[in-house]
Amino acid sequence: MKNSIYVVAFAVLFLSACKNDQKQAESNEMNTNEMQMSTDDNHSSNDETMQSDKTMDVATQKSGLTTAIIDGYLVLKNALVNEDSKKAAEGGKMMLTAFSNFEMTKLTETQHAKYMEIAESAKEHAEHIVKNPIDHQREHFEDLSKDVNDIISLVGTDKTLYQDFCPMASNNKGAMWLSEIKEIQNPYFGSKMMKCGSVQKQIN
């Protein structure tokens, strides 16, 4: 197992070094994904929620399966940035539809079990977002962001996303969110502190 971690780490290094050479990068990426899966299996006994921290360092897989979920999430995120509770509820609804239409048959067996756990949690948060005022929506958005982030590291995406973090959100404990733009627009505070936060990582 230790070996495979080194191999993945090496592959990632190699991959980032070859960013300009698109063709080579692609073939490396495929290898990385295969290896990522095998390390996933080894890690399966670990805390599931921590899983993302480990695999996020590895290149994200390309997958269109998650597109509808992410689209709903981004509508929700932008509505919270604009402090539009009604629109946020719409984003929540879009996510619920996306989860019920999700093609689970396209997942591997290991992915499937993890997906089910994350989706169960995410759907619950989305349901709360649909029927609550903005403070409560933001509370659930915090956990929902982690869930969506974990789904992306599990299944992948073909979108370019930015993983942002605001240290003052969640009563100064800090909270993350995903954004489609590089510029910081804070969904936890909206106009009160629009610029609070920084990009931690770029996905794709």
Add this chain to the structure above:
Amino acid sequence: MSLFKKVFLFLLISFVGIQFMPTTRNQSNVILETDFLKTFDTPNNVQNLLKNSCYDCHSNNTNYPWYNKIQPVSWLLENHIKEGKKELNFSEFGGYSKRRQKSKLKSIKSQIEKNEMPLPSYTLVHRDAKLSKNDKELLIIWMAKLKDGL
């Protein structure tokens, strides 16, 4: 017969009538292995608070007051308990995924902090279920610690 009497009679008959409608009672003699208190090592004072202030609507066992045998109160409470258990069921907490346990612990903490739970309408009748300032602090700190340890 005056209109008033007719209406009164109608209401009386309806009231007696609905007493015969069946309700499902949320009671169980079995304490599941997945019960919150069996899953986590919970100190006695926290146990008592949870049982007194939360378990009536958030577990498989409600300690029913006498008036709940009267309709339409029974219906109201039945629905209430159904909703409550859907959101959070302490009897099944151990069966939740780690992810869900964590998010539930966070919600428990936040609901107590904001005085949204236990419901004011519930503590109005169940005076002993009302949480004092110290009770709240104890629960909030304990839940946060439990969540961080998961």
